[in-house]
Amino acid sequence: MAKVKSLADLKRMKEELQSKMDLREKSNDPEGLVQIKVAMATCGIASGAKEVMEFLIEETAKRGIRTVVTQTGCMGYCYAEPTIEVQIPGKEPIVFGDVDIKKADQIVEKYIKNGELVDGIIPVNYKTLD
């Protein structure tokens, strides 16, 4: 291990190490962040949910939006896979269907950034556990 030689060194180290702990920090305060759940059951994955999830994780980080992206089980909307649920702090969760990378991009740009709704909303018909 290299020695930490100064306070500036330490701060630099912290910056680098922080991103690896980011996921834990965020889950400390999920209510304050945009939460995205990607339905990752067999049907979802077959329709490309994995790629969408990776896109969301990477792009929201790149675009400086603090999000928690988690996978979840089948939401039951098999006709509209991949489906994702987006919850902006203080708002009701909204489910979007048929989310490919292009749609995911739109959701990030329009809904998450500006609160504008985009096509493909599915009415929520389930309850989430606390």
Place this chain on the structure above:
Amino acid sequence: MEKYKMHILICGGTGCRASASEAIQNNLQDAIKAKGLEDEVQVVMTGCFGFCEKGPIVKILPDNTFYVEVKPEDAEELIEEHIIKGRKVMRLLYVDPENKETISDSKHMGFYKKQIRIALRNCGFINPENVDEYIARDGYAALGKCLAEMTPQTVIDEIKESGLRGRGGGGFPTGLKWEFAAKNEADQKYVVCNADEGDPGAFMDRSILEGDPHSVLEAMAICGYTMGADKGVIYIRAEYPLAITRLKVAIKQAREYGLLGNDILGSGFNFDVEMRYGAGAFVCGEETALIHSMEGLRGEPTVKPPFPAESGYNGKPTNVNNVETFANIPVIINKGASWFNKIGSEKSKGTKVFALAGKINNVGLIEVPMGTTLREVIYEIGGGIKDGKKFKAVQTGGPSGGCLTEKHLDTPIDFDNLIAAGSMMGSGGMIVMDEDDCMVSMAKFYLEFTVEESCGKCTPCRVGNKRLHELLDKITLGNGTREDLDLLRNLSTVIKDTSLCGLGQTSPNPVLSTLENFYDEYISHVEDHKCAAGQCKALMQYVIDPELCVGCTLCSRNCPVDCIAGERKEAHVIDASKCIKCGACMEKCKFNAISIQ
């Protein structure tokens, strides 16, 4: 460290490890490997989550799912269901005992809602054996700030301003203590960390050292900087093997990074830490006794003054602080005294860690702001009394403290209020008692402990506590008199007034406070020879109700001393003179014919 999509945190505190959390970790890792997810899921063993009642705890992030009472064989299902399919394993989630609701996120659990974690900030969050995770959470930033931007005096002023008081029990202002040590000039000074946690039922210091050892090392270095000491010593009891192991790892890592050693962060300041192992004597929690033990002498206290700040370890100025006190320091430096002193009550700032034990639903480790009421701690965080029994008392401050009763439930807990109520903060042990606990026996239990632990130096403590114990024993055997109660009170006062150190000065507290709050119970022991709680065996009598007894002979066949007589199909009788009160007959009786009187 790679960037993982999911983190699985497993509690690696002593309690959860005893329930096989290491095997859980191994099984989880095997299952992850079998599914080829090594690059996506990180498994981390952390320090204590505090919710020991339901351990072992496994927490999955980022969705913050809190699994309780996990077994090694559950690992595969957790990976298969939660990680791969994204479905929560319902049977392993916490169920609120009150409203039977399943709770997935620990934030919504009553146990965590009211807590503010400062000293325990990293426990159950970082891997204590990885200094990088500590640094990622602002670790050593406070030390860096002190060395680069603050003078020793401004650091001391900041700590004084924060209002931090010693968490080991005394409640002495920490900043003031540091200032005394700083003012004494000497060629060599020492910083000592008191990790000799001796109160029965208290385990916060152990948990901090196991879960966040670097926070203590960092704070010791800060203290060294303020007083001009380049040596730190951690005095820890040898019966804390896991804490010792993790400290050793932490010290090694800090040295490798140059965060301990010479010229720390290029500031020219040198500081290093070593460890001393104690044999687990209660009196060695007292600072002068602790210092003697470190010097290889008998662990006996000496008269203060001279205070350790003038003449301590090896006759040099020494500052001794408790583990929890140190754990607060880096946060105060990073966030500022004015942030810290907004938390807590008027004269007690910040938070306090309490170890909840006894007849309470949520046994565990909690950290709440000073000034939280006992009711909130016991009923909201602690989840109330076990099996729906009635609350009777809570013993705070261990063998040096006293008991608090129902009338104190709404008292805000802080250093001064507890003393006013006849108890003390101590190190933060809270033992909850219900209607089945006999207060005389409870006082006797603590006296047994102090008799064992008294170092023997002062006569009042050595002999007086023994006599107190004999009197209490006499009362629980049903031979006590009213005069004995007066004698108990007088003797207690004498011991308190004439003992040298904190051990003797506080050891009669359990007697005095039970006499004060439960005088009726003492009276019923000495006058009516009855123990309402049914704990004093000598005062109990097992009796068979002839109306209910059908003469099945089951009790007499199970009696180990053959003291039950009676023919088949006729009512049986217990010979009280031979009965050893083991309770075997009552347990076996199918007709509820046997009762205690």
